Amino acid sequence: MxxxxxxxxxxxxxxxxxxxxxxxxxxxxxNVKKSKFAIIIHGGAGTILKKNMSDEKEAAYKAKLEEAIKVGHTILKNGGTSTAAVMRTIQVMEESPLFNAGKGAVFTHEETNELDASFMDGKTLNAGAVAGVTNVKSPIELAIKVMTDSDHVMLSGKGASVFAKEKGLEIVDPNYFYTERRFKSLQRIKNRNKTELDHDDKKAAFYDADIKNEKFGTVGCVALDKEGNIAAGTSTGGMTNKRWGRIGDAPIIGSGTYANNLTCGVSSTGWGEYFIRTQVAYDISAQMEYQQKTLKEATKDVIQNKLTKLGGTGGVVALDKNGNMSFEFNTAGMYRASMNDKGQLIVKIYKE
Missing domain, CATH: 1.20.5 (Single alpha-helices involved in coiled-coils or other helix-helix interfaces)
Structure with a gap:
């Protein structure tokens, strides 16, 4: 015995x-230091298929993703902060009609544009966010200003606009956000819903494929600077045909955006209601901190396991304190790009 x-x-x-x-x-x-500085971005995820994409449109998306990430990379290379890199990179995408953020924002049911954004500083764990903004040119800049110049984390609607004016941010006529492409998408969805309701179809197509693709155009960025500080930001126009002041995950810290120098930075894109319920961005960081998972292990578990089991769709871009990067999504594609301290550029759209 x-x-x-x-x-x-x-x-x-x-x-x-x-x-x-x-x-x-x-x-x-x-824990091996892979990059002294690095940057990773997304321009939304969804049913993005090669067969539905013209060569011209694909080239346009890749060119804009490359332009955006090179702006942030240059800032980091020259010793700039991760905050500055994230803001300027996202602003390039906000100013493009290709993405569902800023200039390219989708329309609400009332045929207006309501913009959301958030930002988090991994060094201090301070954060700022805005929701339902209608006349501020750069929502991500406003989110950062909320973090640096107020005692609050989130401002919404008219109050956020008043704050922006007081802080000297650029205010635009709401027509600035109008694009024919997004407006026509709204009309198609409204017409389809009306037709189905006229036939007593109880399954109104509020979440049909067209809507899903439009709402997944959110943009985001995570950067690691030479000082070892991580920052993350996300900006969006929300969901096409949204009503009643709907707010998704993009402006919610822990859902759409999270950054912590001890672990990683995350920016999300997808069906916001599910990202809120699962606290996607924070969960990735928490798994790294409390379960000692690698970035890849944590992002894979949260997106491919937890989110998928609930029925949520979308993805994240994430970057850890050592420069490890992760693109993780459960959709057919995600507009994405990355650059490290060696200048190696990756720009992709489709699932591989």
């Missing part, structure tokens, strides 16, 4: 050593 006990004890010791060895190896791998 004593001999059997000694054999069992030895076996348990061997298993324990093996697990500790594997854990240490994983920790050593994840």
């Amino acid at each position: 004593k001999k059997l006990f000694l054999i069992l004890a030895s076996f348990l010791v061997l298993i324990s050593c093996k697990n500790e060895s594997e854990f240490s190896l994983k920790q050593n791998i994840s």
Whole structure:
């Protein structure tokens, strides 16, 4: 009996050593400094298929993603802060009609544009966000200003606009956000819904494929600067045909955006209601902090397991304190790009 006990004890010791060895190896791998600075972006996720994309449109998206990320990369390369890199990178996408943010924002049911954005500083864990903004040219700049120049984290609607004016941010006529493409998308959705309701169809197509693609055009960026500080930001026009002042995950810290120098920075894009319920961005950081998971392990679990099981769709871009990067999404595609301190550029659209 004593001999059997000694054999069992030895076996348990061997298993324990093996697990500790594997854990240490994983920790050593994840703690290797891969980049002194890095940047990663997304321009939305959804049913993005090669067969539905013209060569001209694909080239336009890739060119704008490259332009945006190079702006942020240059700031980081020259010793600038991750905050500045995230803001300027997102502003390039906000000023493009290609993405569902800023100039390219989708329309609400009332045929207006309501913009949301958020930002978080991984060093201080301070954050700022805005929701339902209608006349501020750069929602991401306003979100950062809320963080730096107020005692609050989130401002909404008219109050956010008043704050923007007081802080000297650029105010535009709401018509600035009008694009024919987005307006026609709204009309198609309204007409389809009306037709279905006229036929007593109880399954109104509020979440049909067209709507899903339009609402997944959110833009986001995560950057790591030379000082080791991580920042993350997200900006969006929300969901086509949204009503009643609907707010998604983009302006919610922990859902659409999260940054912590101890772990990582995350920006989300997808079906916001699910990202809010699962606290996607924070969950990734928490798994790294409390379960010692690598960035890739955490993003994969949250997106491919937790989010998918609930029925949520979308993805994230994430960057950890050592420059490791992750593009994780459960849709057919996601507009995305990354650059490291060696200047290696990756620009992709479709799932591989």
